[in-house]
Amino acid sequence: MAGEPTAGGTSNHFGGRAETVIQARDVTYHHHHAPAPPPVPDPHQVPPGTPLFVNRTDDLADLGGWLDPDVGGPPRMALLTGLPGVGKRSTARRWAEDTRGRYPGGELYIDFAELRGPSGGGDLFVALERCLRALGVADRYLPTDLGELVALYRTRTAGRGVLVVLDNVTSPAHVRTLLPAAPGSAVLATSGRRLGELVLDGARLLPLEPLSAHSGARLLTDLCGPERIAAEPEAAARLVEGCGGLPAALHLAAARLLIHRRLTVAALVAELEQESGGLAALALDSANGMSVLLGIACRDLPADALRLYRRLGLLPGRGFDAETAAAADGTDPATARRLLDVLDTASLLEDAMSDRHRLHDLVRRHARDRAESDEPAAEREAALGRIVDHYTVRAAFADRAVMGNRLRITDHEELLTGQEDPFAGPGARDTALDWLEAERADALAVLRAAAAHGLDRRVWQLAESLTALYLHHRHLADWIESGTLGAEAAARTGEQAAEARLRSLLSRPLMDTGDHDRAREELEAATTLADASGHPVLRASVREFAGRYWDRYDPARAVRVYVDSLALNVAADEPRGAALARFFMGGALIASGDREAGLAALTEAYEALSALGDVRMAGRALAALGRHAHSAEALERAAEMLRETRAGHYEAEVREELAGLLERSGDAEAARGHLSRAVELLAAGGSPRAGELRERLLSISPSGGHPAPPAFEERGPGRSPGKR
Template sequence: MAGEPTAGGATAGETSNHFAGRAETVIQARKVTYHHHHAPEPPPVTVPHQVPPSTPRFVNRVDELADMDGWLDPDAGGPPRIAVLSGLPGVGKSTTARRWAETARGRYPGGELYVDFAELRGPTGGGADVSAGLARCLRALGVEDRYLPATLGELAGLYRSRTAEQGVLVVLDDVTHPAHVSALLPAAPGSAVLATSGRRLGELVLDGARLLPLDPLDADSGSRLLAELCGPARIAAEPEAAARLVEGCGGLPVALHLAAARLLTHRRLTVAALAAELEAESGGLAALSLNPANGMSALLGIACRDLPADALRLYRRLGLLPGRGFDAETAAAADGSDPATARRLLDVLDAASLLEDAVRDRHRLHDLVRRHARDRAESDEPAAEREAALGRIVDHYTVRAAFADRAVMGNRLRITDHDELLTGHEDPFTGPGARDTALDWLEAERADALAVLRAAAAHGLDRRAWQLAESLTALYLHHRHLADWIESGTLGAAAAARTGDRAAEARLRSLLSRPLMDTGAHDRAREELETATVLADASGHPVLRASVREFSGRYWDRYDPARAVRVYEDSLALNVAADEPRGAALARFFMGGALIASGDREAGLAALTASYEALSALGDVRMAGRALAALGRHARSAEALERAAEMLRETRAGHYEAEVREELAGLLERSGDTEAARGHLSRAVELLAAGGSPRAGELRERLSAL
């Protein structure tokens, strides 16, 4: 067989000579010789580390980083895990993800892959191709372009094969669809996907994902970040203005970076001037911009780009709300739709992270988001529609507050014609617990209702303004938000004056005297009462005339009890003539205290007793409790005061309950029961602090001394 041709056409001898000096093995079997060459070693595959570095100025996020440490721990083994960081535009999702990825570098033997879906979408915002994301990852894993499959399915299969052996961390930035995440899930146990998104991506929970909403920074963290960006000296030179600027940026790191960039770029720009720019009613977002394409407004515009038309319309109109919070009914009023439609659209906005977390079905827009929505409304909504939307919002609050007033206060004097205002509207406060539900609504809506009242007065919706102000006193009589009450009463009385409604103006001015007296503005209170008396007499409204005199008597209680008695007697006579039993009972109640102060204790106690009995028969537990408290106070009866305190607690009349608790504490302390005194005084402090009373601090000191 020697000398016969080999498979390559040469003889065995020739083969040996031809390949002399080369590493080979020649195997001859019959007439065929096989050559096995040792191929050169392939170049080592570089482990990818693609995640971009985070910013060097990074504050807080301790809890979120700890959550990711626990959930994405590669040493835990098991199937690959998913975490999704979501939140408002500019809240720092990408930076937080990158910072965590830096801490995890080296813990995943297969490396760290990174895909920026915003880059894949490009400037037009078109849908990012999952295939492009897979291709990027495969290139990083050593697959050359010529070997990349043509179809999505084949790309996904090759990706799973390439990530099947060693744990890999995949960071996906600015994801908009769940499929972006699920398609890029590695195959090896111990792998992880960390995605950032402006959307909630709740569907990924079905794949076992952990959703990690990212909240704005708190005020301290925001101040630290601004100081690090601008230099501590620059911020320390204007501490109050810096605090305003941090508050205006609302805890969004990107807003703080933009503010710092403005300050560093324009050295003559003071922190105070920039804060004032941001606080401007119109165009304030321009303060957080270096150019039209690089600013807070542009960033929020990108977040809105993919919203359906009806959700975008609601977004714009939510920017027209005078207040910050809203429920579905308020959103429907702004939108001109119905609550069911509004709820559906709010879900869309919530999924896009444009709403802050709902509490008790109430939503909020972040302040910068609200400004952007309002700017969009001013540019995209006709003036007539903006005016119509505000009118719907004011009507909604006026009607809802009137229903709440009726549920809380029952049958009392009102100038608002409820039959006219409320006919055709569904009462939201009915059934057991309606009163408490209505009072809770008034408290929850307190700031927003006052903002609506301001807007109504500013835009000439005067009739609705005074009606809303009258209804809001149901809250103020119970929770004593004195500053709010003064503003509401002042706006309402001025609006009533502009409409020429003397009865409404008289009613609101007399009610306004109460918070003015409580805050020590006695001269102004007297002026309001004098004006109210003239207006009430001119209106010819008998019950109103009696009510205004009752309020006047309460002013004179402080200065001239005998004169107060005469004024209360006039009020009583007018109420009796008008067949107004509750008004008569109230006049007797206040007259009782004035009589005792004047030295006629017997007549005073008789008046208080008659008042208590009448109010109890009328079912007015709140005022009956106050009458019983007065009797207990003058009789030094702890038992009566205890019962009165419980009646006032039952009706949630916190201010008056606090007064009784304080009285009880003093009575019990003098009798030697210090422990019980502490309990009552502690409750009084709690109630006064909740209402913002300056006396809370005084009683707190007294409590600590017991």
């Protein structure tokens, strides 16, 4: 009807804008619909990793097995830890790249190092805000309360699986709070700290180890170019070794080589290998270098842990236990263990799964640099003195446990009275020998440092005690260096008896390595010094060592020297020394043609040494008797006695003898077993004869079709097989 209001409406579109027209009576209403906001894109925030990424195959596989988004189930957490510069961030980014697109909700990224502020928790607040913005929440809708932020974050991540990558986290709360809610989600975090509490939340802790030498060389070549590395292959290998498998160090080294084209690899290595200040070689400027990176790792250490860190840098060796750390720090072992736990949590220690620890070479350099800059010179000297004293006392206790009541120049009563014996109780001998073996390289480093700082009395005392190890495990190069340093230190202090003792002992590894001329010189000097000292047992002992030299060249003269040694031992009422003189004299008598007298002397020596409870030397005497009687049974018993006392060098001699005897009897299989054991023992001790015996082992056919071995030859009990 004309003039009547019209009910209803129409819809029109103008320029893409929807308009609804509603007519009521004589009024027309126009209602405009706001356009729908564009959809929020899924976040893909993880920065790209380095294209020069090597190895880490096993680490990426571990992450894949744990964080696989296709497995579903509750959200998972993984934490990559390790030394500063070991590649935690690049490994996390490579994993994120490899899995891009497999998390339907995208990937979020937070670097807590950027957010670190003076107030605790502020960084977490900002991290949540950033994540929520990336998930489409406008600033005006962001709560101002931390709890409400967390609740909103969980709501926004409840729909689709999300990967969250967190760098440089310092608190378990960083990881727990940012765990997405949707099944199949994951948090992959990196930290310089071992945040073990996260295990309670089901997290997987994955410590990264430094790169292998092969992977380090490959990375350096990729960074510098193959031509640059091929031009100096030996220097490049030393550079890779000096960087210790830390990708950050290799990147810094490569950057210096690329920036300074006239800098050779060898020159860079020379800078790095300087003991003091060498870390400056791995720096581009004051803000980019390994010292800066390691300084960040130390930044939050408590004062007492930082002090221990600095003083550990003063250790001459690389390995240490809690007792050694306590000596360096001037504290007690319990306190040292607590502080070592702090350093371990900060990823500044290696091998912390055992009772022995070590500092990575670059970490040790940084700690030493901090000590030189922050510790007074007097305290550094005092720390070294405590370290040397610790090793001297501990090695003396070990010597006593291993060798019993033997000739020593070190006054154990003076040195050890009031000290706690770490090797007391059952199994003391084996425990002491294990300690000496474990500390072998570090004890020698301490000896060198003590000699360099003029601590001469401690040098010869420590060198004398270390022979307890060398007599059993025969580390010949170490023995020669230790004995030389000890003898020279004793000479500087005018300790004639100590010098004579060490020079006579030194003759043994010199003869074993074929340096017979120097061995003779040492023995001649030792004889003169021992006679001048007036020490009767020492005079007898030096002659015993001299006799063992003459065994090789003049058995009749050796007999005369042993007779002198026997007489001096008897006069001094030294039954063990007398038994040893008879033992060595027996072999010399046989070698000089008096077999009956020689066997009688060996038998008397065996009985006397057995009565004294000296199983090691009794085993050697029995071996000599078995050798000259061609008795496999006696040699078998002797080999077991020497194995029992862990006298590896002498056990190897007997095993070699047995192998020859069994070869001749046609038992090739048993011969191979004994010879294989001999090779193992000699190789462990660094003997040059290991290679010779290995070749002989290869020549023995299990079926018995092998070249005939050389004819059996008589020799003195102190001789190595095959040597006259």
